[in-house]
Amino acid sequence: MIKNKIGHINRNKKGFYIAILIILAMIAFPTTSLAADYPNEVRNAGVSYEEYTSIMSIPDLKAEPLASPRTLLKASNTQHDAVVNYALKYIGVPYVWGGSSPSGFDCSGLVQYSYKNAIGVSLPRVSKDQGAQGRSVSLNNLQKGDLLFWTNNGVVSGTYHVGMYIGNGQFIQAPKPGDHVKVTNISSYRPHYAKRILPDMATPTPTPTSHHFANLDKVSMDLNTLYVGGWHITDSLQPADPSHRVSNSRFVFVMDASTGRELGRYSIGQVWRQDVANIYSGIRNGGYGGFNLTIPMNSSWYGKQVYFMTRFASDALGNATIDDYYFNTQVYTVPSPTTINTGALDKLQVTEDNLYVGGWHITSKLQPADPSHQVSNSRFIFVMDAGTGRELARYPVAQVWRQDVANVYSNTIHNGGYGGFSVNIPIKQEWSGKQVYVMSRYASDILGNQVIEDYYYISQKVTLTIMK
Structure with missing residues (x-):
């Protein structure tokens, strides 16, 4: 009986020790499933398992079109536009772990490569280290080129992803494996904090608002004659030309509607329009904006679709533009001779x-x-x-x-x-x-x-x- 009890105790101790050894083995050596879920290429890129799982949890979001492509892609000598425009060149490049070249980028590789090659600014290689650069800025006060970060613990040490703000509530990012460099709306994937690497953008100096108003009252044309009548006024002439009555500074342009090119320009005199003056009394001498143009029809225009533009110019030829007004929503077809x-x-x-x-x-x-x-x-x-x-x-x-x-x-x-x-x-x-x-x-x-x-x-x- 005593011997059996001793054997039972020894067996219990043996099971305890085996359990301890299993736990230690699990800590020292990841399970087969864990190893499969943590690829060697990720380890080799210096990404921890915790960072890896955070990156893989980045949501799958569709690529957004640029909110304002003309603004974003305009030529500019500012560092802010330069670094953004440089990054935008790589939209569509595939995500690659540790990628830092146009053949493949990861998130921090895209940011580092763009800053270095666009404006010569060197940044650390990984997002966690990039998050320690620059100065903190509010997500409600972003400017082009600011870096946006995501963290799994609320501080820089837990940073696992970075993107670059490009303006208009959008940022560019290289999200995760299987995806590519793309533009995303902040409202779709909101960052946790932001850092500014570049100087604050200068606040543009407000420019005076320029007003111009116009109307075509009548257009008539046949094979022989073209008539255009209406008015165009602008405050761009104040105070440089307070009279608004320099006859050789007024022109009507006949424009080809299919090409947008000028077919002809014609100097017009000033015609007083009391009805216009009554409505636009705030524009000095605005009543002098009337015009009446009658010209022989140009046979080369037969059958063309045309619209009209009026111009205030500071020279007698109409090349030094002060203000143009396009009546391009009113298109007319010039009559052509019937084959008779x-x-x-x-x-x-x-x-x-x-x-x-x-x-x-x-x-x-x-x-x-x-x-x-x-x-x-x-x-x-x-x-x-x-x-x-x-x-x-x-x-x-x-x-x-x-x-x-x-x-x-x-x-x-x-x-x-x-x-x-x-x-x-x-x-x-x-x-x-x-x-x-x-x-x-x-x-x-x-x-x-x-x-x-x-x-x-x-x-x-x-x-x-x-x-x-």
Whole structure:
């Protein structure tokens, strides 16, 4: 009995010692699952297991677009913009443990590389040491280039992640394995503290507010004329030009809506607008902002979409800009000539030994090469044999103004009213008995061989006779 009790006690002690040995082994040697969860590359990068688990717990957040790309990416000689713009070049670079080059970054590697290469500032390698640099700043008073930190114990010693503030409530970071360098909103992943490495950004000096107001009252255009009327006033001229009445400092620009380029500029005089003066009494002499511009239509604009811009300038050519106003929300299509070749015979009559031909013929092919349409030796009437379709004779005719034609075609044919003709043609002996019709021709030579446009009055025929 005593022997059995002693054996039982010894067995209890043996179990106790085995349990102690197991616990010591677990402390000295991580379990298989722990070793698998703590890769060698992480150990080699000097990251503790606690830091590793904190990094792996960084939330998976989508990459955000830049809140204000024009502001962030503008050229600047400030260190703040320089370091931010440099870091932004590496958006999309993959996360690599211990990475500190464009082939792969970890969080502190991106920060260290950007500061060093953008502005020559050297920072420690890891986030914990970077968190000990600079001076503390409030998360409510951040500036570009400030470093943002996350800690697992509330102080610098527990720091496991760093990002760089880029402005507009955003920061750039290299988050964790499987992710890449990206932009994140602070509201999505709020840091625990921030440090400022660079000097405080200078507070910009407020500049006087410049006001300008304008309106287009009327725009009209046809093939011949362009009219633009309205007003534009600005306080940019005060007090440099208190009169606002220097006529050669006002311009209307015709702008190509498809390219944004200038098609033409035209000096305009000052026109007093009492209605404008009543509303904008705070702008001195603002009533002098009116304008009325009437110009011949430029044929090279036909069919283009255009808008208008008005300019105050300090030189006579309109190059030294004081203030521009773009009416680019009001786009107009310049009319283009309709392809027209038409005419009518008012009278085709045989009288004794004469053939009288009267009527009109207009064509858009003369635009803009011959805007007058009044070159008499370029107009011909042909007598045509109806049986063979061949020319019997041609006769030059003068231009005759036809107001009735001009009334109908004034907006489609430039000076189309000059298409009239009236001619008496002597009938030759050999034509007697032939049935004929007539054709009208515009030609570019005095003989009528270089054809611009023909028009056949083939439906109207007469038989020629000669009285014996």
